[in-house]
Amino acid sequence: MTLPSIPLAGVIGNPIAHSKSPLLHGHWLKTYGITGHYVPLEVDAEHLEAVLKAMPQMGFVGCNVTIPHKERVVQFVDQITDRATLIGAVNTLIFRPDGSIVGDNTDGYGFIENLRHGAPEWQAEAGPAVVLGAGGAARAVVASLLDAGVPEILLTNRTRVRADRLREDFGARVKVVEWVQAGNILEEAATLVNTTSLGMAGKSELRIPMDGLRSETVVTDLVYNPLITNFLKTAQERGCVTVDGLGMLLHQAVPGFERWFGRRPVVDEATRQVVLG
Numbered sequence: 001m002t003l004p005s006i007p008l009a010g011v012i013g014n015p016i017a018h019s020k021s022p023l024l025h026g027h028w029l030k031t032y033g034i035t036g037h038y039v040p041l042e043v044d045a046e047h048l049e050a051v052l053k054a055m056p057q058m059g060f061v062g063c064n065v066t067i068p069h070k071e072r073v074v075q076f077v078d079q080i081t082d083r084a085t086l087i088g089a090v091n092t093l094i095f096r097p098d099g100s101i102v103g104d105n106t107d108g109y110g111f112i113e114n115l116r117h118g119a120p121e122w123q124a125e126a127g128p129a130v131v132l133g134a135g136g137a138a139r140a141v142v143a144s145l146l147d148a149g150v151p152e153i154l155l156t157n158r159t160r161v162r163a164d165r166l167r168e169d170f171g172a173r174v175k176v177v178e179w180v181q182a183g184n185i186l187e188e189a190a191t192l193v194n195t196t197s198l199g200m201a202g203k204s205e206l207r208i209p210m211d212g213l214r215s216e217t218v219v220t221d222l223v224y225n226p227l228i229t230n231f232l233k234t235a236q237e238r239g240c241v242t243v244d245g246l247g248m249l250l251h252q253a254v255p256g257f258e259r260w261f262g263r264r265p266v267v268d269e270a271t272r273q274v275v276l277g
Helices: 021-031 045-058 072-076 082-087 107-118 136-148 160-170 179-188 230-237 246-252 254-261 269-276
Strands: 008-013 037-042 062-065 092-095 101-104 129-132 153-156 174-176 191-194 218-221 241-243
Touching (some): 008 021, 008 045, 062 254, 072 101, 082 101, 082 107, 107 136, 107 246, 129 136, 129 179, 136 153, 136 160, 153 179, 246 269
Parallel strands (some): 129 191, 153 174
Antiparallel strands (some): 062 092, 092 101
């Protein structure tokens, strides 16, 4: 199978209408004058395998995968990267010319790149990171923080068993703390990350005491709607450098776009403004 003259890519999920990815990739395609398309694809779980097998024959060179398919898609790939295996989920697929499918996860890469761009003085080795939440996003964050050199991760989640499972997978540098004690460990944090959906538009607020938060702590929230959550506002009031969650969405898209369309895109202010609308 030869590469299509007009390469196609897209994002698979259900629902998918809310996705910012078509806007983002469309902006890059236009900016770099690349002939190609990136489309949203709403796919039910029972049709996922059939759709993936058909896509290379339809001219697709790859796609992103989002909720609820990021874990299930693992069983349909021919090859999976080490980081996707560690995280246990795939968000980026590459369709090779022979029709085989490679699964990758760029969420952790996007998280670290966003942190480094938004807080240039941030140093992984400066001290422990406190991570709130133990879902799929937390797995990507923990993996990337450990890889970057954070000495210890203090992990807390409303459901203890999920945090314990994550600790078992990632080892001794991850320490689980009860959710009710979350406020008591903030003074230890060099980095503080909210990976939960708490604070997102339409969701409950993230309610943990933040009195112990030091001004030296770098604080980031994976939520980007609203762009500045109450969690980040509180951190700003305490003098912390804060990083919003939009950049993670932007940076995680870079490796996939480069693989599919042959050009490494730049995440700049124009990119942010296009996605913000």
